[in-house]
Amino acid sequence: MTIQFNAKTRVLQGTSASRRLRRAGSVPAIVYGSGAPVQIEVDHNEIYHALRNEAFHASVLSMVLDGATQTVILRDTQWHPYKQQVLHMDFQRVDATHKIHVKVPLHFVNADIAPGVKLDGGMVAHQITELDVECLPSALPEFIEVDLKNLASGQSIHVSNLNLPNGVKALTHGEDPVVASILALRGGEAAAEETPAA
Numbered sequence: 001m002t003i004q005f006n007a008k009t010r011v012l013q014g015t016s017a018s019r020r021l022r023r024a025g026s027v028p029a030i031v032y033g034s035g036a037p038v039q040i041e042v043d044h045n046e047i048y049h050a051l052r053n054e055a056f057h058a059s060v061l062s063m064v065l066d067g068a069t070q071t072v073i074l075r076d077t078q079w080h081p082y083k084q085q086v087l088h089m090d091f092q093r094v095d096a097t098h099k100i101h102v103k104v105p106l107h108f109v110n111a112d113i114a115p116g117v118k119l120d121g122g123m124v125a126h127q128i129t130e131l132d133v134e135c136l137p138s139a140l141p142e143f144i145e146v147d148l149k150n151l152a153s154g155q156s157i158h159v160s161n162l163n164l165p166n167g168v169k170a171l172t173h174g175e176d177p178v179v180a181s182i183l184a185l186r187g188g189e190a191a192a193e194e195t196p197a198a
Contacts, residue, residue, distance in 0.1 A: 003050070005042060005046060007040045007041065007042045008040065009038060009066055010029075022085070027041065027047055027086045028041055029042055029088060029091060030091070031063070031093060032092060033093040047086060051077065054105055054143070055143075058140070060137045060138075060140055061091075070093060071094050071096070073091065074091060095137075096136070096137055097136075099134050099135060100137055103132050105130050106126075106146050106179065107143045108126065108146045109148065110148050111148045114149055115150070117148075119153075122183055124148060124181075124182055127177065127178045127180060131159065132172075133168050135165075141165050145163070146162060146180060148182075151180075151181075153182050154182065157179045157180050157181070158177065160176045161179075162179065
């Protein structure tokens with residue numbers, strides 16, 4: 001699936017120019033990487049709805065800048081403290097031949113049939129909800145599935161247990177973090193045994 005959005009080069013820069021842009025319904029942004037940084041602007045309404053799509057945050061995007069298409073990834077979004085308003089965005093150009101580092105969301109499935117939940121009445125605890133990965137742009141997944149169907153009470157799934165797509169490497173800095181675990185909720189003994197481990 002290709003996600004596309006429109007942008008145009010921003011000529012005027014500075015705080016007052018950015019303020020005027022926002023009042024006019026646009027969002028100031030920047031594109032950097034493999035070339036000179038370019039100040040751009042995007043339509044607030046279009047980008048606000050795009051940001052509600054989870055895939056927009058972890059996909060290679062097609063940015064149509066002044067009629068020419070570039071491939072980019074979203075690096076940062078600044079929001080107004082209390083309004084539903086996007087204040088600024090950072091995009092990075094991507095090269096099909098160079099690996100990128102991106103945070104990919106985790107989708108947890110089959111929690112309802114996991115033995116620790118279905119048989120023991122346990123509760124799933126999510127330690128992380130996104131994973132930092134390295135891959136070529138063409139291999140970037142929109143999400144990574146975490147299957148909990150075999151998880152018993154007191155057990156955990158680690159990053160090393162995940163089935164990553166071909167060409168995708170998890171960046172864990174030598175560790176093997178817990179992704180999710182099932183906490184026992186029933187029975188004093190089970191709860192007491194689980195507490196030190198947690």
